[in-house]
Amino acid sequence: MTEKLRVKPILLGFLVSFFGGAIVGFAIMLYTAGGDLVKMQKFAEEASALTHIALALSGAFFALLAGYVTARLSPHDPPRHVKRLALILVILSALGLIGTIVQSGAGSQLLIGVVSTAATYGAVLLGGYLASDEEEEPADQHGG
Numbered sequence: 288m289t290e291k292l293r294v295k296p297i298l299l300g301f302l303v304s305f306f307g308g309a310i311v312g313f314a315i316m317l318y319t320a321g322g323d324l325v326k327m328q329k330f331a332e333e334a335s336a337l338t339h340i341a342l343a344l345s346g347a348f349f350a351l352l353a354g355y356v357t358a359r360l361s362p363h364d365p366p367r368h369v370k371r372l373a374l375i376l377v378i379l380s381a382l383g384l385i386g387t388i389v390q391s392g393a394g395s396q397l398l399i400g401v402v403s404t405a406a407t408y409g410a411v412l413l414g415g416y417l418a419s420d421e422e423e424e425p426a427d428q429h430g431g
Contacts, residue, residue: 290363300357300372307349312342339396343403350376350407354414369415373408380404
């Protein structure tokens, strides 16, 4: 009998990824712009490649954390829930890449976005793997 897919673990994992990435992204933007509202409005156009990489890395970190949370909260079949979360995050990231192409064309931002999308997928799956307890041996094999 196959169990139904639960929405709650996937939703909570998504919220961890979204709000964690948004808060850190806003903090990076605020720090880089020095609190200047004019610079903050043109942040995406004027940010350096290093800043874009920092944003991508923070997004990958929160994707890893989201995969971990989703796997831990899944009542059954955690890898299936984690794969669904990874798919959702990659679709949203791909939509962001389309916006990048429309806004600024093909360039370093697009390349960083493609690598970030792949890293997001891998990070979610890695987070789900790290949450699994498959390495633990049963207690009766230790002689107890």
